[in-house]
Amino acid sequence: MPRILTALVATMFACLAATVQAGETAAPGVADPALARIVAAYWAELEARDPSAQLQQGRVVQRIPHGTFAEARRNAKVARRFLAELGSLRREGLAEADRLSADILAWSLDFQARAERDWWYEFSVTTYTTFDLTVAGQALRANPLATVSDRAAYLTLLDSIAGRLDATHRKLRMQAAKGIALPAPAAGPARQYFEALRPVFAQIVAQTGSRTGELDPKVRDPFLSAVRRRVDGRIEAARAEVVRALARAEREGPQQVGLGQYPGGSDAYRDLVRFHTSLEMTPEQVMALGEQRMTQVNGQLDAIAVQLEIPGGRSGIRDLLRSDARFIARTPDDVAARYRKALGRIAPKIPEYFSTVPRSPYGVRRLDEAAEAGMTFGYYQEPTPGYPTGEYRFNGSRLEDRSLVFAVPIIYHELVPGHHFEIALQLENESLPAFRRLPRGFWFNAYHEGWAEYAAGLADEMGLLDDPYDRLGRLMLQAFLTSRLVVDSGMNYFGWSLERARQYMFDNTYQSKTEIDSETLRYSTAIPGQALGYKVGDQALSALRRAVESKQGSAFDIRAFHSELLSTGGMPLTVLQQHIGRRFALEPTAP
Numbered sequence: 001m002p003r004i005l006t007a008l009v010a011t012m013f014a015c016l017a018a019t020v021q022a023g024e025t026a027a028p029g030v031a032d033p034a035l036a037r038i039v040a041a042y043w044a045e046l047e048a049r050d051p052s053a054q055l056q057q058g059r060v061v062q063r064i065p066h067g068t069f070a071e072a073r074r075n076a077k078v079a080r081r082f083l084a085e086l087g088s089l090r091r092e093g094l095a096e097a098d099r100l101s102a103d104i105l106a107w108s109l110d111f112q113a114r115a116e117r118d119w120w121y122e123f124s125v126t127t128y129t130t131f132d133l134t135v136a137g138q139a140l141r142a143n144p145l146a147t148v149s150d151r152a153a154y155l156t157l158l159d160s161i162a163g164r165l166d167a168t169h170r171k172l173r174m175q176a177a178k179g180i181a182l183p184a185p186a187a188g189p190a191r192q193y194f195e196a197l198r199p200v201f202a203q204i205v206a207q208t209g210s211r212t213g214e215l216d217p218k219v220r221d222p223f224l225s226a227v228r229r230r231v232d233g234r235i236e237a238a239r240a241e242v243v244r245a246l247a248r249a250e251r252e253g254p255q256q257v258g259l260g261q262y263p264g265g266s267d268a269y270r271d272l273v274r275f276h277t278s279l280e281m282t283p284e285q286v287m288a289l290g291e292q293r294m295t296q297v298n299g300q301l302d303a304i305a306v307q308l309e310i311p312g313g314r315s316g317i318r319d320l321l322r323s324d325a326r327f328i329a330r331t332p333d334d335v336a337a338r339y340r341k342a343l344g345r346i347a348p349k350i351p352e353y354f355s356t357v358p359r360s361p362y363g364v365r366r367l368d369e370a371a372e373a374g375m376t377f378g379y380y381q382e383p384t385p386g387y388p389t390g391e392y393r394f395n396g397s398r399l400e401d402r403s404l405v406f407a408v409p410i411i412y413h414e415l416v417p418g419h420h421f422e423i424a425l426q427l428e429n430e431s432l433p434a435f436r437r438l439p440r441g442f443w444f445n446a447y448h449e450g451w452a453e454y455a456a457g458l459a460d461e462m463g464l465l466d467d468p469y470d471r472l473g474r475l476m477l478q479a480f481l482t483s484r485l486v487v488d489s490g491m492n493y494f495g496w497s498l499e500r501a502r503q504y505m506f507d508n509t510y511q512s513k514t515e516i517d518s519e520t521l522r523y524s525t526a527i528p529g530q531a532l533g534y535k536v537g538d539q540a541l542s543a544l545r546r547a548v549e550s551k552q553g554s555a556f557d558i559r560a561f562h563s564e565l566l567s568t569g570g571m572p573l574t575v576l577q578q579h580i581g582r583r584f585a586l587e588p589t590a591p
Contacts, residue, residue, distance in 0.1 A: 169242050
């Protein structure tokens with residue numbers, strides 16, 4: 001990375017850390033004194049228990065959440081206390097920025113107040129619900145080791161990893177006793193993931209040794225011995241116990257998937273629909289929207305199949321992907337090269353659509369192999385002080401099952417102008433209060449994923465889908481994202497079996513069996529409801545754009561509209577609709 005970019009990003013995070021530290025007695029970005037006190041107090045609570053927030057600020061991380069019921073109860077109690085304080089706040093006369101902060105915080109706390117109930121319905125053993133272990137690994141690499149207190153914090157973090165693993169095993173037992181047993185089809189991939197963690201944890205000792213070579217041997221040797229005892233002892237014992245529990249679940253767990261099979265699960269899913277869409281949507285509305293949109297997308301795919309003279313029409317697309325060598329990567333480097341080529345094409349078009357872009361650089365890198373078995377594609381990893389580059393971490397395994405036809409729309413969704421733009425700009429925005437600046441503290445699914453999908457669609461406006469096969473890939477990805485609306489609600493609310501959901505995806509999307517298998521487990525077991533945010537959010541943002549364009553006519557400025565969407569950071573769609581309505585004197589359009 002060029003030194004000037006490194007300096008810019010380092011300066012950004014130094015400013016962030018300084019303003020957050022100041023936020024212990026005040027709330028930067030909040031003008032109203034009463035609201036500032038609430039926001040500052042809440043941020044202190046959040047930052048103290050959120051290792052991701054600590055890592056983003058370059059602080060030493062000593063603990064990750066263990067995911068216990070006691071933690072959920074405490075979080076709910078804290079949320080109810082701050083909700084009561086917000087309820088006594090006079091909203092009249094608040095400046096727009098303060099109004100947004102109050103509305104965002106109130107919406108989020110309302111859901112956090114139900115943490116005790118929701119705890120029972122999350123299985124903390126999937127690759128999508130073990131992000132805290134990923135953060136712990138990042139923190140171990142970032143935490144300093146120079147002083148006695150540094151090394152003590154490092155050992156404490158290792159103890160915390162073991163504590164998280166112990167709590168994971170206990171939670172599986174507690175859930176099963178409540179009639180909320182991990183489905184057998186999901187237990188297998190989870191077991192494989194925790195088995196793959198053994199060499200990952202084992203590497204900690206060597207990694208620590210490589211970072212302590214300059215220490216006095218009288219200090220270094222006892223410290224490394226203490227690290228080894230924790231890694232080879234308590235961490236390994238706890239990891240192995242989780243593996244044994246997952247093996248039992250694989251043999252004895254229910255074959256049915258989805259929240260609806262559990263006591264209270266249907267009501268929990270209704271709440272998850274509202275949470276992940278951040279709109280007053282119901283499972284019935286989600287299903288109806290998915291079926292309607294799928295009919296439209298299939299019609300478009302029928303038309304392009306005729307244009308490309310694909311044998312068998314739409315049903316022949318899958319055969320084309322398997323037989324045409326240009327859609328199959330030989331190595332992970334081939335995948336990365338395809339992504340970089342697409343990024344190079346869009347770069348000259350960005351100034352026409354965006355007046356502000358992130359200072360943080362971006363790139364692509366393969367996922368850690370331990371995580372690849374449980375993920376279909378990959379994820380965006382935001383910049384941190386220790387690694388100040390926003391990256392798309394892509395799945396480089398089983399390349400014969402991962403068609404390159406999706407590469408162009410995926411990379412525009414994940415990096416430019418998708419996730420990297422909205423997340424990095426949010427991190428760099430010093431006018432926002434800290435609790436709104438750090439995306440992992442408040443991840444508004446329909447805003448973040450909706451923006452990324454809306455942004456990927458801009459490539460068509462920019463003329464970058466001039467290759468009809470890139471346009472085909474875009475439509476195929478639309479079919480995939482749309483199918484999620486149907487199968488997510490189908491499995492979690494309408495009683496669909498795993499087999500029915502997989503058949504629906506096979507009939508209406510172009511993913512491989514490997515991808516369909518992992519995706520359906522993601523929707524039904526790992527993070528039910530999360531996949532709804534992509535298309536619901538995209539549709540909501542597109543509706544807002546149409547409303548502003550209609551209001552402004554020829555005066556509409558796409559750069560100004562995008563700046564408005566990105567300058568305030570992530571938020572619930574209901575709050576965004578109200579904000580855009582006030583900003584442009586219009587009634588927000590719901591999806």
